[in-house]
Amino acid sequence: MAEARILVDQKEFMCAVCLDPVALPCGHSYCKSCITECWDHEDQMRVYSCPQCRQTFSLRPRNTMLAEVVEKLKKAKLSADCYAGAGDVQCDVCTGRKYKAVKSCLVCLESYCQTHFEQHEEFHSRKPHKVTEATGRLQEMICQKHEKLLEVFCRTDQKCICVLCDEHKNNDTVSAAAQRTEK
Structure with a gap:
């Protein structure tokens, strides 16, 4: 069974006061005890707000942290970050066990897994490189005489x-x- 790497920044779910996680719909995070104490002062008005951005809620929002994590997992391309198997193009940047490549760069002449491809795109954002679906035939797509793409x-x-x-x-x-x- 293929393993998947999912990168979730734990700071997204940390309370700025006590470092326990609870996320509000506005995106800010607190722990249950801190936000409950804060909202206990607002109970009379029946309007609750985020202590950071002051976005208001008519009801005390439920803990949305788990729902957000599940949504991130659904959006993650699990198959894009699995280990390369027989017949798959391997990521040229991965060390140790290689992940399956999703894209190949015709300028760098390297293939990248999803994580390394995102880094490649970020690094070359000012002058994007020509990329294609992952291929193990990169050398065949380049002119041996001029080292240019066969276009x-x-x-x-x-x-x-x-x-x-x-x-x-x-x-x-x-x-x-x-x-x-x-x-």
Whole structure:
């Protein structure tokens, strides 16, 4: 059975006063005893508020922490962070047991699991790299002569080439994407 890594920041559920967890619908967290003591002073008005942002509630909100955790687990891509098996592309960055890659970077020539892909995207956010679905054939997608992406299809020679391949300049060429669409 595949294991999954789920990154949840425990600070999201910590009371700023006593460090026990209870989360309010506004997103702020307190412990049950602290928020109960605070709201006991507001009982007469039947309006309760968050001590931090002052968002008001007509009823004392129930503890939403567990509901939020369950929602995060549902949204998590469990299959994206499982260990690579036979036939899967492995993450090139993982150390020890490798996770299954979800994307491959055609600039870095590396494949990444979901966690490392997010780090890659954050690091290259100013100038995004060209990425594709995870593939173990990265070297086949790069021109060996110019080390550029094979983005052009030479219809004359029936092969993919890069934009710098001069020997094909008088040939019948189209973008590789257009050729794939046509086929």
